[in-house]
Amino acid sequence: MLPRTFFARPTLDVARSLLGMRLVHLDQGVRLAGIIRETEAYIGEEDNACHARAGRTPRTAVMYGPPGHAYVYLNYGLHWLLNFVTEADGFPAAVLIRAIEPTEGLDWISARQGGRAPKDWANGPGKVSQSLGINGALQGADLCSPGVRLFIEAGTPFPENRVTTTPRVGLNKVSEPWKSIHWRFVVKGERDKELGIRN
16 A cells, blocks of 8 residues: 555655556455556646636545545546545646556456456546446545555556646536646556557
């Protein structure tokens, strides 16, 4: 389990460092896990793509809290999306987990993906949560306390030549510079093509 100090850093550093780490959810006693391969950073009230742009609300309150907590929200009423709160207590910032490579609990994940090919099990943020059984019940969960069901384990970091940055995905209504800023981190390479991750 990664310590709180891992998350209590600049959000861009956390978003990059999460690549290669292992996301784990203990769901009904079953360990479901995967290697993180794509993240996005959302930083502060000035970031027009960040939920905190509207200030502190009941929905975003966890983003203003201590780092190392889960910010889980329902996107367009359809998909739960998983974020990790970063930086200092009181400053709203988080990292969205956009894609993983499933490594544990594959039978459970396959059943939840309804016949999709393995490369499509977790190559989008909604599918990450669906595959690992993550939902609104985990909103505000502390990733760094003993006995938690959702946490990050140390993995093998990807070298710089395997990582690229791009603009964040799906921000058609977001103003510049926030629409085009390179705050998406993604592992590149043949394995990622197999997993359906867009470089």
